[in-house]
Amino acid sequence: xxxxxxxxxxxxxxxxxxxLSLEFYNGVYALLAPNGAGKTTLIKMLTTLIFPTKGEILWxxxxxxxxxxxxxxxxxxxxxxxxxxxxxxxREFLLYMATLKCIDRRIANERVxxxxxxxxxTTVRDKKMKKFSGGMIQRVGIAQAILNDPKILIxxxxxxxxxxxxxxxxxxxxxxxxxxxIVILSTHIVSDIETIANKVIMLKDHKLLINDTPEEIxxxxxxxxxxxxxxxxxxxxxxxxxxYQLNSKTVTRFVSEQDCSxxxxxxxxxxxxxxxxxxxxxxx
Numbered sequence: 001x002x003x004x005x006x007x008x009x010x011x012x013x014x015x016x017x018x019x020l021s022l023e024f025y026n027g028v029y030a031l032l033a034p035n036g037a038g039k040t041t042l043i044k045m046l047t048t049l050i051f052p053t054k055g056e057i058l059w060x061x062x063x064x065x066x067x068x069x070x071x072x073x074x075x076x077x078x079x080x081x082x083x084x085x086x087x088x089x090x091r092e093f094l095l096y097m098a099t100l101k102c103i104d105r106r107i108a109n110e111r112v113x114x115x116x117x118x119x120x121x122t123t124v125r126d127k128k129m130k131k132f133s134g135g136m137i138q139r140v141g142i143a144q145a146i147l148n149d150p151k152i153l154i155x156x157x158x159x160x161x162x163x164x165x166x167x168x169x170x171x172x173x174x175x176x177x178x179x180x181x182i183v184i185l186s187t188h189i190v191s192d193i194e195t196i197a198n199k200v201i202m203l204k205d206h207k208l209l210i211n212d213t214p215e216e217i218x219x220x221x222x223x224x225x226x227x228x229x230x231x232x233x234x235x236x237x238x239x240x241x242x243x244y245q246l247n248s249k250t251v252t253r254f255v256s257e258q259d260c261s262x263x264x265x266x267x268x269x270x271x272x273x274x275x276x277x278x279x280x281x282x283x284x
Contacts, residue, residue: 001025002046002152002182007055009041016041018207020055024152027198028178031186032275034282037203039186043156046184047077076150078141080157086130090121090140093129097144108147115143119173135166142173153183159192171196190272200271202278209278218269225273226264227253233263241276 002024009017017038031039044050045057048064048071057064064071084093091112098108116125119139129137138158145153155174159167167189174183175196187193193200194214202210202217210217225241228234229249238256245251253267255277 001060003058005056005058007045007052007057009045009050010053015206017045017203020208022201022208022211024182024184026178026180026182028174028183028185028193028196030193030197030200031184031203032188032190032193032200032271033203034188034279037282038206039203040156042203043154043184043186046152046154047075048072073148074151076145076148076153078138078145078153078155078158080160082141082144084129084137084140087128089124089126089128090116090143091125093140094143094147098147101148103147111147112143115146119143120169133166134161135163135169138162138166138170139173142170142177146177151181153177153181154186155183156186157188158185159187159189167192190270190275194271202275204278204282214271217274218271221255221269221273221277223259223266224255224257225253225267225269226256226260227251227267228260228264230263234260235263236260239277239280241273 004020004022007017007020008015020042031042033039041050045052051065059067059071059074088096094112094115095108098112103111116122119142121136121139121143124132124136129140132140141158145155159170162170171192174185177183178196185193185197197214199211200214200217201208229246229251231252231254234254234256236256236258238254238260241253241255243250243252253273254264255273
C-alpha cells in the first residue's frame with residue numbers, strides 16, 4: 001500500500017502541490033488534470049526524483065526516503081519521452097536495460113522474451129527501432145518499465161501521439177498489468193482512462209479536488225447534461241461542453257443547473273463532461 005499524508009511541495013514562494021493525502025492499492029489510478037495542475041510534480045515525488053517539502057510518502061508504513069533504493073527497486077517508470085537507442089532492436093535494448101537494473105543475465109533473457117511477447121512485438125523483436133511507429137516504441141517503453149516486475153508502475157502521458165488502434169491496445173495492456181500492482185497513469189486524454197481506471201484523481205489549483213470512481217464522478221452531473229439541435233431555444237444559463245454534426249444539424253451538448261428537458265434531451269454524463277465542466281476556467 002502506498003500512502004501520501006498531507007504532502008506539500010514548494011519551490012520558493014510557489015506551491016506546486018498543497019496538503020495532498022491519497023491511498024493507493026492494486027489497480028489503475030488516473031491522474032486527470034490540465035497541464036500545470038501538479039501531475040508531474042506528484043509523479044516526480046512518487047519516483048523519488050524530488051521530495052516533499054512537508055508531509056510524508058509511505059510504502060507499507062515505511063517512509064520511502066528512508067527505504068531509499070529498496071523503494072526504487074519496487075518502481076517501474078515510463079516517462080512521456082523515454083530515451084532509447086534507435087539502432088537497437090527491442091531485444092537488445094531490453095537486455096541493456098536489464099543490465100542497468102542489475103537483473104541476472106539468465107533471468108533477463110527469459111524475462112525479455114516474455115515481455116516482448118506480452119507487448120506484441122515478437123515478430124519485430126530483432127528489428128531496429130528506428131523504423132518503429134510511436135505505438136511500437138511505447139510498447140517497448142512499457143516492457144522496460146516492468147522488467148523488474150514492479151509493485152508500482154507509473155506512466156506519464158503514455159498515449160500522447162498514438163493512433164486510436166494503438167491507444168486501445170495500450171489501454172488493454174494497462175488493464176491486464178493492474179491486477180497485481182499499483183498502476184498510476186497521468187493523462188489529460190479522458191477516453192484513455194474512462195473504462196479502465198478504478199479511481200480518478202483530479203487536481204485543481206495544486207490541491208486534490210476529486211478522488212473517486214469514474215461512475216461516482218459522473219454522477220456529479222446527473223440530470224444536468226442535455227443535448228439539443230436548437231440551442232437558441234434554451235433560455236436558461238448553460239455551459240457548452242461539445243458540438244457535433246448529426247443529420248446536417250449542429251447538436252450542442254451542454255450543462256445546465258436548471259431543468260431544460262422541455263427544450264432539450266437529458267443525457268447521461270460522461271467523464272469528459274465532468275472534466276470540461278470542472279476545468280472550464282483552465283481550458284477556455
